[in-house]
Amino acid sequence: MTVTELRPDPGPGPTVPRPSGPGAAVVLVLLGLLAAAVWATAELRLNVATLVDSVGNAADFLSRTVPLDFPPLGEVLALSAQTLAIVVCATLLAVLVSLPVAVLAAANTTPGRSVRYGARAVVVVARAVPDVVLAIVFFRLFGLGGLAGVLAMGLHSVGMVGKLYADAIEQIDEGPRTAVRSTGARRWQELVSGVLPQVLPALVATALHRFDINLRISVLLGFVGVGGLGFEIATALRRLDYQRGMALALIVLVLCIGAELLSGAVRRALLGAGDDGARAPGPLGRRLGRVRAELRREPGAGTGTRPRILAPDTTIPPWSPRRLRGAGYALLTGVVVLASLWGADLAPWQAFAGLAGAVDTLGLFWPPSVGGILPELLAELVVTVQIALAATLIGAVLALPVGCLAARNVAPARWVSTAFRSVVVLVRGLPELVLAIVFVVITGLGPVAGALALSIGAVGLLGKLVADSLEETDVRVQQAVRAAGASRLQVFTAVTLPQAAPAFVAHLLYQLDVNIRSATLLGVVGAGGIGFYLLNASRVLEYGVVTTVMMMIFAVVMLVELLAVWLRRRVA
Known part of the structure; x- marks a missing residue:
C-alpha cells in the first residue's frame, strides 16, 4: 500500500483557498496606511472641538x-479672458x-x-x-x-x-x-x-x-x-x-x-x-x-478596391452637413x-x-542648499505627509456616501442622484487654494487649514470617481439578486459594493497621490507643510533651498507613486 492510498479522500466538496502572500501583503499595507491616516488626524488635532472653537x-x-466687492464688469471680463x-x-x-x-x-x-x-x-x-x-x-x-x-x-x-x-x-x-x-x-x-x-x-x-x-x-x-x-x-x-x-x-x-x-x-x-x-x-x-x-x-476584397483612406487616388469627400x-x-x-x-x-x-x-x-538653482534649516525642512515634510493622509481619510468618509447617492443604480430615486451629482460638480468647482485661504482665516495658520481644505476638495474628485465606479458595475448580477427577493440595501452590500471595492481602493490611492502634491502647494498660503518654506526661499532668492525642497518633494511623491502602482496592480 502506497502513501497516496493511505491519504483520506477529500471528496468533491469545496476547499478553502489559503491566503496568498501578495494578498496578505496588500492587506497589511492598507491597514498600515489606515493606521497612519488615523495617527495623522490625531496628531494634527482634527476633531469636532477644533471646529467648534x-x-x-x-x-x-x-x-x-x-458684502462682496466685485470689480467693474469690464475689469472682470478682462481678467477672466x-x-x-x-x-x-x-x-x-x-x-x-x-x-x-x-x-x-x-x-x-x-x-x-x-x-x-x-x-x-x-x-x-x-x-x-x-x-x-x-x-x-x-x-x-x-x-x-x-x-x-x-x-x-x-x-x-x-x-x-x-x-x-x-x-x-x-x-x-x-x-x-x-x-x-x-x-x-x-x-x-x-x-x-x-x-x-x-x-x-x-x-x-x-x-x-x-x-x-x-x-x-x-x-x-x-x-x-x-x-x-x-x-x-x-x-x-x-x-x-x-x-x-x-x-x-x-x-x-x-x-x-x-x-x-x-x-x-x-x-x-x-x-x-x-x-x-x-x-x-x-x-x-x-x-x-x-x-x-x-x-x-482586406485590400482587393469585395469590390476590388483598397481601403479608401489610404488609396493613392483618394478624392476629397463631398461637403455634407456633417462635414x-x-x-x-x-x-x-x-x-x-x-x-x-x-x-x-x-x-x-x-x-x-x-x-x-x-x-x-x-x-x-545648483548646487542644492539647506540654508541652515534642514531640521525645519524635514519636520515640515512630515507635516505635509500628515496633511495628505488626514485629508484622504476625512475626504473618504465624506465622499463615499456622497458618491454612493450620486450613482444612478444605487440612489433610491433619480432626483437623489441628480442632486448629489450637482453637489459633486459644485465642490469640484471650488479651488482648494481658495478653501485653504478661508480655513486659514478661520482656524489660523497651520496644517489644520490645509487638511480641511483638501478634505472638502476630495468630496468633488473622490465622490465622482466612486459614483462612476458604482455605475460601471455589472447590473445583471444586481438584477438577478433583486429578483430573488433581496432588498435594495442587501443588493448594495452583497453585490454592488463588492464589485466596486477594488476600484475604491485604487481611487483612494489616487486621492492620496493628489493630496501629497496639493498639500505641498497649499503651504504657499500658510496652510502648513513645506510649501511655505518653498515660497519664502524663492522670495529671498535662496534658489539652492528651492532645489532642495523640490528634491525632497520629488522623493516623497515618487515613493507614493511606486506604492500606489504596486497596490493597484494587486487589487485590480
Whole structure:
C-alpha cells in the first residue's frame, strides 16, 4: 500500500483557498496606511472641538467678507479672458508635447524598450515636479507675464495627459492598424490613419478634463506671479481685502463650474451617453466605427478596391452637413486658440531673451542648499505627509456616501442622484487654494487649514470617481439578486459594493497621490507643510533651498507613486 492510498479522500466538496502572500501583503499595507491616516488626524488635532472653537472666527470672517466687492464688469471680463487664455495655451502645449511622448511611451507604438522607458520617465518626472516650482524657475528665466504660467502648467500637465494618452494608445484595436500596414503605409501614415482615429475621443476628453484642472491651478500660480484672476486674488488677500478677494474667488468658482459643465457636455456630444449611462455613439464614435469598418476590409476584397483612406487616388469627400459641422468646430477651435495666444501675452521676444541667459539662471538653482534649516525642512515634510493622509481619510468618509447617492443604480430615486451629482460638480468647482485661504482665516495658520481644505476638495474628485465606479458595475448580477427577493440595501452590500471595492481602493490611492502634491502647494498660503518654506526661499532668492525642497518633494511623491502602482496592480 502506497502513501497516496493511505491519504483520506477529500471528496468533491469545496476547499478553502489559503491566503496568498501578495494578498496578505496588500492587506497589511492598507491597514498600515489606515493606521497612519488615523495617527495623522490625531496628531494634527482634527476633531469636532477644533471646529467648534473656530466658529467665532468663521463669523468674524463672514462679517469682513460681506458684502462682496466685485470689480467693474469690464475689469472682470478682462481678467477672466486673461485667465482663460493662459489656461487654453497651457492645455494646448500639454497636448502637443504629450502626443509624441505618448506614442513613444505606449508599448505597441514605441520603436524600442529603452525609448519607452525614457518616455515613461519623462511622464513620471513631469507629474512629480510641482507646477509652482516650475513657475518659479520660469519666472526667473522669462520674468513676469503669461509665458511662465503657460510653461509651468503645460509641462506639468504632460505628466497626466501623456500617461492617459499612452494608456489609450495601448488599448486600441490592432485590426485597423494591421490593415493600414498591409497597404504599405509608412510609419507616420500608420499612426495617423490606424491609431489616431481610434484614440481621438480619448484625446479630446482628456484635454477637456485637463483644462478644468489647469483652471483651478491658475489660481494657485497667481500667488507666484501669474497674471489673471489668481494674481488679483493674491493681491487682495495680501491687503486683507477679503471683500474683493472672495468676490474674485466667486468668479473663479463660476468659471470652474461653467468649464466643468461645458466640458462634460462636449464629451457627451462627442463620445455619446445614453440616459441610462450606457455609451451611445456620438459624432466621433460614429466616425470611428466607419473607419474601423473600412480598415478591416482586406485590400482587393469585395469590390476590388483598397481601403479608401489610404488609396493613392483618394478624392476629397463631398461637403455634407456633417462635414460642414466638423469644419465649423475646427474653425471655432482655431479661433479660440489664436485668441488665447494673443490674450495670454506670451511675448516671444521675452522668451528669446530668457533662453539667452538660461545657463546662468539655472546655475542659481545648483548646487542644492539647506540654508541652515534642514531640521525645519524635514519636520515640515512630515507635516505635509500628515496633511495628505488626514485629508484622504476625512475626504473618504465624506465622499463615499456622497458618491454612493450620486450613482444612478444605487440612489433610491433619480432626483437623489441628480442632486448629489450637482453637489459633486459644485465642490469640484471650488479651488482648494481658495478653501485653504478661508480655513486659514478661520482656524489660523497651520496644517489644520490645509487638511480641511483638501478634505472638502476630495468630496468633488473622490465622490465622482466612486459614483462612476458604482455605475460601471455589472447590473445583471444586481438584477438577478433583486429578483430573488433581496432588498435594495442587501443588493448594495452583497453585490454592488463588492464589485466596486477594488476600484475604491485604487481611487483612494489616487486621492492620496493628489493630496501629497496639493498639500505641498497649499503651504504657499500658510496652510502648513513645506510649501511655505518653498515660497519664502524663492522670495529671498535662496534658489539652492528651492532645489532642495523640490528634491525632497520629488522623493516623497515618487515613493507614493511606486506604492500606489504596486497596490493597484494587486487589487485590480
